[in-house]
Amino acid sequence: MxxxxxxxxxxxxxxxxxxxxxxxxxxxxxxxxxxxxxxxxxxxxxxxxxxxxxxxxxxxxxxxxxxxxxxxxxxxxxxxxxxxxxxxxxxxxxxxxxxxxxxxxxxxxxxxxxxxxxxxxxxxxxxxxxxxxxxxxxxxxxxxxxxxxxxxxxxxxxxxxxxxxxxxxxxxxxxxxxxxxxxxxxxxxxxxxxxxxxxxxxxxxxxxxxxxxxxxxxxxxxxxxxxxxxxxGLSPGPDVGSPADFGLRPAMTLTARLALTKRVPAGSGVSYAHRYVTTAETTLALVPLGYADGVPRAAGNTAEVLLAGHRRRIAGTVCMDQFVVDAGDDLVRAGDEVILFGPGDRGEPTAQDWADALGTINYEIVTRVGARVPRGHLNPTVAQGRPS
CATH class of the missing domain: 3.20.20.10 (Alanine racemase)
Structure with missing residues (x-):
């Protein structure tokens, strides 16, 4: 997208x-x-x-x-x-x-x-x-x-x-x-x-x-x-029901473009404190978003993103401005899109998936997306005499 x-x-x-x-x-x-x-x-x-x-x-x-x-x-x-x-x-x-x-x-x-x-x-x-x-x-x-x-x-x-x-x-x-x-x-x-x-x-x-x-x-x-x-478009809680149960549609998709990819050998520690270590030769992909942009630091080794058609867990510590994904042997390049969360239509994680992984609520996931991340609005219209 x-x-x-x-x-x-x-x-x-x-x-x-x-x-x-x-x-x-x-x-x-x-x-x-x-x-x-x-x-x-x-x-x-x-x-x-x-x-x-x-x-x-x-x-x-x-x-x-x-x-x-x-x-x-x-x-x-x-x-x-x-x-x-x-x-x-x-x-x-x-x-x-x-x-x-x-x-x-x-x-x-x-x-x-x-x-x-x-x-x-x-x-x-x-x-x-x-x-x-x-x-x-x-x-x-x-x-x-x-x-x-x-x-x-x-x-x-x-x-x-x-x-x-x-x-x-x-x-x-x-x-x-x-x-x-x-x-x-x-x-x-x-x-x-x-x-x-x-x-x-x-x-x-x-x-x-x-x-x-x-x-x-x-x-x-x-x-x-x-x-x-x-x-x-988000449900107020799993006990209430899913968005689809009520005709709700999640509105936000958080995306980024890879800033770098590189091959590293097995046994390579990744990001601060090496909380993730590669088990084989692999491709690491750098995502230019971090906790200053609202990606929870606790998402390291926990939350998933969609890259090259597959969900992949964040590899190691989320830094202030960036985090790393292990892409294995898949062909990925700088500039490729990574989806952190969205409505789930393409298999990407949802805000609720992130909330479940982090033990929080979807409210926190979407509201913490920082001001450094620009908002792009699709399908604007005119209401109250002014354009969206």
């Missing part, structure tokens, strides 16, 4: 049609609920702006990000749909966010106070989603603190300083659909909404479902779902 990048060394090729297909499948799964495509962390490493536009093409009507800077970048790119940013520390530039009509999250009184101060500064009512901790024990107000957070939000709403646009929470075990916490969190979330309404709040959207819950827990959809990893 030739990328659309001008860099022949390496490229993360992202098929935007795959993003559209996956988002269309998620929108269909969401039923009557609206769909927020989560494009944080540069679109999980796939390119935030291009993927945001592709998601909107396919029927998403909201965009979700973690931090304000990401939300402001979406606005600067001309995207006018609702954008929700949920992670902030005290002192962040919330006035810029309020002025840009970005929905913000509040889990504690300090957040409400800073959002209200920002709203007063810019002379605009701020849209806020208050978050309940229903069991993840990360962000969100605890059961004990929730009533007071709702009351504080109601008071600011009465002043027309904020508009509580949403009530939300997040799952701990949605990628294990049979886990008892899933049902328990849905119940706690419903109770939290009831308490909010008793204080006089009338949220426009209630949202709890991540990728896994969007796919397999329809009773968690409420008014809005927030798929993340599945937007990019």
């Amino acid at each position: 030739r990328s659309q990048s001008d860099n022949p060394r390496a490229c993360a090729v992202v098929d935007l049609d795959a993003v559209r297909e996956s988002v269309a499948a998620l929108v269909a799964r969401a039923g009557n609920a609206a769909t927020m495509a989560v494009v944080k962390a540069d679109g999980y490493g796939h390119g935030m702006l291009a993927c945001a536009r592709a998601a909107l093409d396919a029927g998403a009507t909201w965009l979700g990000v973690a931090v304000v800077e990401e939300a402001l970048a979406l606005r600067a790119a001309g995207l006018t749909v609702p954008v929700f940013a949920w992670l902030a520390a005290p002192g962040e530039p919330l006035a810029d966010a309020v002025a840009a009509d970005i929905d913000l999250s509040a889990s504690a009184p300090w957040a409400l106070e800073e959002i209200a101060a920002a709203a007063r500064l810019v002379g605009r009512t701020a849209r806020v989603h208050i978050k309940a901790d229903t069991g993840l024990n990360r962000a969100g107000a605890t059961e004990a603190d929730w009533p007071s957070l709702c009351e504080a939000a109601a008071a600011l709403t009465a002043e027309d300083v904020i508009d509580v646009a949403g009530v939300w929470s997040h799952f701990a075990f949605a990628d294990s659909p049979g886990h008892p916490t899933v049902r328990a969190q849905i119940g706690r979330f419903t109770d939290a909404v009831t308490i909010a309404e008793k204080t006089g709040l009338r949220p426009q959207v209630r949202h709890l479902a991540n990728s896994a819950a969007t796919l397999v827990s329809p009773d968690a959809h409420f008014d809005l779902v927030r798929p993340g990893i599945s937007v990019y």
